[in-house]
Amino acid sequence: GAVVSQHPSWVICKSGTSVKIECRSLDFQATTMFWYRQFPKQSLMLMATSNEGSKATYEQGVEKDKFLINHASLTLSTLTVTSAHPEDSSFYICSAQSGPNYGYTFGSGTRLTVV
Amino acid sequence: DAKTTQPTSMDCAEGRAANLPCNHSTISGNEYVYWYRQIHSQGPQYIIHGLKNNETNEMASLIITEDRKSSTLILPHATLRDTAVYYCIVRPRMDSSYKLIFGSGTRLLVRP
Numbered sequence: 758g759a760v761v762s763q764h765p766s767w768v769i770c771k772s773g774t775s776v777k778i779e780c781r782s783l784d785f786q787a788t789t790m791f792w793y794r795q796f797p798k799q800s801l802m803l804m805a806t807s808n809e810g811s812k813a814t815y816e817q818g819v820e821k822d823k824f825l826i827n828h829a830s831l832t833l834s835t836l837t838v839t840s841a842h843p844e845d846s847s848f849y850i851c852s853a854q855s856g857p858n859y860g861y862t863f864g865s866g867t868r869l870t871v872v
Numbered sequence: 873d874a875k876t877t878q879p880t881s882m883d884c885a886e887g888r889a890a891n892l893p894c895n896h897s898t899i900s901g902n903e904y905v906y907w908y909r910q911i912h913s914q915g916p917q918y919i920i921h922g923l924k925n926n927e928t929n930e931m932a933s934l935i936i937t938e939d940r941k942s943s944t945l946i947l948p949h950a951t952l953r954d955t956a957v958y959y960c961i962v963r964p965r966m967d968s969s970y971k972l973i974f975g976s977g978t979r980l981l982v983r984p
Contacts, residue, residue, distance in 0.1 A: 763915070791972065800959075801916070801974040850915050852972070860906050860963070861972055863915030 759785050759855030763864025770841055770871055777837045778867045780851030786831035787853035791861070792824075795848040807834040807851075841871040876960045876975055883981040890947040892978050894960030897941040902964050905936060907945045909956040910977070916959065919945065950982045 760783040770776050780790055788809045793801040805826055806814040813826035823845075825837040834853075838845055848866050855862040877895040884890040896905060907919040920927055920934045922943070927934045933946040947954055959977040963970050 761915075793974075800957075800976050801910075803971055803973060806971060848913070852915070860908075860918050860921060861916075862918065866913070866915045868913070 759783075759862045761851065761853055761855075761862045761864045763851055763867055765867055766865060767868040768870070770869070772842055772871055773840055775837055775839045776841055776869060777835055778849055778851075778869075780834045780836070780853075780864050782832045782853050782855070782862075785853075785855050787834075787855075788831060790828060790834040790851055790853045792826065792834075792836050793850045793852070795850060795866075801850060804836075838869065841869070843871045845869065846871045876962060878958075878960055878975065878978045880976065881979040881981070883983055884950050885983050886952055887949055890950040890954065890980060890982070892945040892947075892958050892960075892980065893942065894945070895942045896960070896962050899940050899962050903962045904964070905934065905940075905943050906961045906963060907932070907934065908959045908961065909954075910959070911953075911956040916974075919958075950980075952982050952984065954980065955982045956980060 762781045762783050764779050790807040792804045794804050795801045803816050804819045807826045807828040809828045809831050815821045823839055828834040848868050850866045852861045852863040904921050904923050906921040908916040910916045920929055920932050922934045922936050936943040957977040957979050959974050
């Protein structure tokens with residue numbers, strides 16, 4: 758089946774530094790990928806839609822200068838959390854449509870802790 | 873966009889069937905019903921989807937009412953590993969750029 762690989766699975770960084778999260782579609786091409794954020798005991802919140810070869814589309818309230826998204830190829834999208842602060846600590850998840858029968862395939866998530 | 877409503881939480885005994893309801897009374901004709909689940913600290917996992925006919929796969933069965941305003945996900949023999957949050961989502965099937973929006977889902981606890 759379709760696989761979306763997300764790395765790292767967890768990361769701890771100091772406040773003020775930047776962190777990059779990678780999302781790769783391993784056996785299919787994804788022109789569109791999605792980035793979500795999830796706080797403890799809450800549902801997934803869509804942050805942005807990543808489009809190959811063009812600018813990402815951000816949801817209302819999501820700072821595009823803070824959460825930089827790059828989708829340079831059909832199999833790779835990256836999310837960079839810039840100047841991270843403790844309130845950015847969260848579980849970040851990417852997804853891509855892997856085919857009409859399976860809807861979306863999700864990465865395993867990245868737990869970011871900013872100290 | 874059609875929205876869904878699900879009970880906040882449910883529980884069932886291990887080995888018994890788990891029936892998870894979902895209301896989607898405003899679903900439109902081209903929208904499918906998708907079910908995903910999220911086990912703690914993992915990414916969501918696809919379970920099953922359907923348009924108007926009942927569907928079954930190796931994980932679950934999906935029963936959609938004739939008027940398509942509600943559906944039920946059935947896990948026929950729940951195990952402890954089925955403890956998760958289950959999300960019911962409606963979406964157009966063929967739109968690859970469609971944004972998948974998650975509601976609160978149902979937290980299913982399978983008891984030993």
